[in-house]
Amino acid sequence: MGxxxxKVETTFYFCDGGSCRxxxxxxxxxSAQAYLRNEQLWENTHNVRTRCNGRCEDAPTCIIQPGNYWYKHLDSVKIIEIIKSHVEENKPVSEYLIFQxxxxxxxxxKGRPSAKDSFxxxxxxxxxxxxxLARSFTSDQYTYPLLVFLMSxxxxxxxTEPSGKILQFKNLKHFEYVDTYKAKxxxxxxNFEITLGLVPKTEPLVLQQSKVSFTEFFYSQQKRGVRFKNKLGKHLCTLMFAPDNDTIWDYCLKVQLNMLSGERIVEK
Ligand code: FES
Structure with missing residues (x-):
């Protein structure tokens, strides 16, 4: 039975993303489940596995509601201390918190370099x-929104495919990202597929190596675009934008590269 x-007063969201696992x-x-069950706290609490919480540098993480408490670097001892404090005293264990x-x-x-550091x-x-040329993030949380934006x-x-074949988006008949890993x-x-989703090591090597692992935005007077490579540095495809379309380029700078203004150049 569900x-x-x-009856639930406290919910624990345990991150089940790759870094935390x-x-x-x-x-x-x-450890939390054993404690909650044996202390007969099971009915009044709930524990849920989530995908990546976005704080991999603090792995393993857990969020506790209510209160929006984010915990870092958990282990099987700390979590019991945390549970006791929340359930019995209704307060957090401040020294283990990332945020509340x-x-x-x-x-x-461990602060992760922000996308604002792109250059x-x-x-x-x-x-x-x-x-x-500037490197950007490559998770599907960035790449898929980019493709959705470009559809407009x-x-x-x-x-441009690795073979050199060039296809125009204006002639596209269909675009979808319903497969676990690939946008079509x-x-x-x-047809052309771009592997955006995180591919586990249990999947075939060919699929793993088709995953976009490097995203590089580039511009010159004549060209603007973004190039995707796999983790071995092999070219997967390049999207070219009309160099005079400032709407696309502004979007890339602001949303994809988090550059607030202009095209920052720091090195030659
Ligand atoms: S995998 Fe847990 S925060 Fe990213």
Whole structure:
């Protein structure tokens, strides 16, 4: 029988993303479940596994509601201390917190470099020639929104496949990302797939190696676009934008690269 939510007072959201699994092997969750069951707290609490909470640098993590308490570096001992404190005393264990409602700053020893640190570097590139190039994030939380955005600007976008074949977005018949890993682009007589989702090591190597692992935005006077490579640095495809379409480029700078203004260049 499912959980009677009317009785639940505290919910624990244990991160089940890759970094947290690697860091914890589920031990905090197992320990929490055993404690909650044996202390007869099962009915009044709920524990849920989530996908990545976005704080991998603090793995393993757990969120507790109500109160929006975010905990870091859990282990099977700390989690019991945390549960006791929340359930018995209705207060957090501050020293293990990354964040709680009302805080204006996080408590994390390991700050991940922010996307604001993106910058363009002048480069003589084998494929693109002389360009300014900047690395961006490559999770599907960035790449899929980029593709969705470009669907509204099809007239000014093309894709170059590794074979050199160029296809125009304006002729696309269909675009979807319903597969676990791959977004599909369909033209009248041609299909192309871009692997966006995180591919586990249990999947075939070919699929793993088709995953976009490097995203590089580039521009010169004549060209603007973004290139995708796999983790071995192999070219997967390049999206070219019309160089005079400032709407696309502004979106790339602001949303994809988090550059608030202009095209920052810091190195030659
Ligand atoms: S995998 Fe747990 S926070 Fe990312």
């Amino acid at each position: 959980k009677d939510l009317t 690697k860091a914890s092997r589920d031990l905090p969750l197992r 409602e009302g805080w204006v700053q996080m408590e994390s020893e 363009f570097v002048e480069k003589e590139d084998d494929e693109l020639g002389e360009v300014f 600007h099809k007239e000014d976008v093309s894709i 682009l369909e033209w009248e007589k041609h």
